[in-house]
Structure formats: C-alpha cells, structure tokens
Amino acid sequence: MLGPGKARLLELIRDSGSISAAGRAMEMSYKRAWMLVEEMNAAFQDPLVDSTRGGPGGGGARVTEAGLRVLALYRSVESTAARAATDEIATLLAMLRPVPDLG
Amino acid sequence: MLGPGKARLLELIRDSGSISAAGRAMEMSYKRAWMLVEEMNAAFQDPLVDSTRGGPGGGGARVTEAGLRVLALYRSVESTAARAATDEIATLLAMLRPVPDLG
Numbered sequence: 001m002l003g004p005g006k007a008r009l010l011e012l013i014r015d016s017g018s019i020s021a022a023g024r025a026m027e028m029s030y031k032r033a034w035m036l037v038e039e040m041n042a043a044f045q046d047p048l049v050d051s052t053r054g055g056p057g058g059g060g061a062r063v064t065e066a067g068l069r070v071l072a073l074y075r076s077v078e079s080t081a082a083r084a085a086t087d088e089i090a091t092l093l094a095m096l097r098p099v100p101d102l103g
Numbered sequence: 104m105l106g107p108g109k110a111r112l113l114e115l116i117r118d119s120g121s122i123s124a125a126g127r128a129m130e131m132s133y134k135r136a137w138m139l140v141e142e143m144n145a146a147f148q149d150p151l152v153d154s155t156r157g158g159p160g161g162g163g164a165r166v167t168e169a170g171l172r173v174l175a176l177y178r179s180v181e182s183t184a185a186r187a188a189t190d191e192i193a194t195l196l197a198m199l200r201p202v203p204d205l206g
Contacts, residue, residue, distance in 0.1 A: 002195075044198055044200060045198060045199065045200050070195065077192055080184075080187050084183050085180040085187070088180045092105075095169065095173060096147055097145070
C-alpha cells in the first residue's frame with residue numbers, strides 16, 4: 001500500500017502541486033506516477049491525492065489531509081524503527097566492506 | 104546492500120543449496136540470481152555465499168557463516184523495528200480501505 005517510492009512521490013506532489021512534476025523528479029513516466037497515485041487512492045479509505053487531470057495547462061494536484069497524515073505516520077514508522085534497531089543495524093553495517101575513499 | 108529480495112534469496116539458497124533453484128523459487132532468471140549473489144558477496148567483507156558455478160550437474164552453493172549471521176541480523180532488525188513501531192503501523196493500517204471478504 002505504501003513504500004519508499006510512493007511516500008517520496010507523495011512528498012514531491014505535496015511540494016510541487018503536480019503529479020507529473022513529482023514523477024519527473026523521480027524519473028518515472030507520467031503514466032506510472034498516475035498509476036501509483038491511483039493505487040494509493042484506492043488503497044486508503046480517503047484519497048491521499050486530490051487532482052484534476054491534464055488539460056492544456058496541466059492539472060493541479062494536492063495531497064489531502066489524509067495524505068499528509070499517512071505521510072507523517074509513514075515517516076514516523078521509519079524513524080521509530082530505525083531508532084529501535086540502531087545497534088543491530090550498526091552491527092550489520094560493520095560487516096560491510098568499507099567504501100573506498102574517493103577524495 | 105541487503106533488502107527483502109536479497110534476504111529471501113539468501114534463505115532459499117541456504118535451504119536449497121542452489122542459486123538457480125533459489126532464483127527459480129523467486130521467479131527470477133538464473134542470471135539475475137547470480138548477479139544478486141555477486142553484489143552481496145562484493146558488498147560484505149566476507150562472502151555470504153560460497154558457490155561453484157555450473158557444470159553438467161549444476162554447481163552447489165551454500166550460505167557461509169557470515170551469510171547466516173547477516174541473515175539473522177537482517178531478520179532481527181525487521182522484527183525489532185516492527186515491534187517498536189507496532190502502534191504507528193496499526194494506526195496506518197486502520198486508514199486503509201477494508202479488503203472485501205471473498206469467503
């Protein structure tokens with residue numbers, strides 16, 4: 001229903017007021033950006049994005065109150081999760097090969 | 104370096120002893136499964152999968168001790184994270200449209 005890509009798309013729509021601009025910023029097609037928005041709107045009880053499709057000047061889009069709430073919760077889940085698992089993540093990262101210093 | 108797909112692939116290699124069987128179980132090509140294994144082996148200080156490529160009977164593969172450790176840590180990060188964010192996740196899920204009962 002929501003993952004890193006859709007969450008980022010929502011943020012970009014919130015900031016740009018445009019589904020196509022948001023999609024472009026993520027290097028996805030206009031069609032794909034719309035499809036993701038439609039998926040999100042279908043998955044939640046209230047639509048997350050309110051939009052008027054196209055026309056010459058391009059339609060406008062805004063993230064609804066429900067969308068902003070979902071976004072805030074999603075980011076909060078991420079930070080709560082990362083905070084709780086900090087030590088395990090550090091142990092895992094310590095097993096990675098060091099990235100060569102390119103400086 | 105590691106996400107849900109690679110973690111699942113590691114588990115399937117551990118259980119099947121074969122990179123191609125593991126890839127097949129995830130409906131990915133032999134080539135892609137090998138590429139993911141090579142990425143993991145390159146990312147970590149110690150290889151996560153030990154393998155002998157192909158030949159008539161097909162090569163064997165096993166997850167190394169480092170691989171098992173990484174896998175355990177990864178799954179542990181997931182469960183720690185999910186446990187910590189239980190309430191926020193429940194709030195988010197409650198905003199979803201109920202899935203129609205198909206029974």
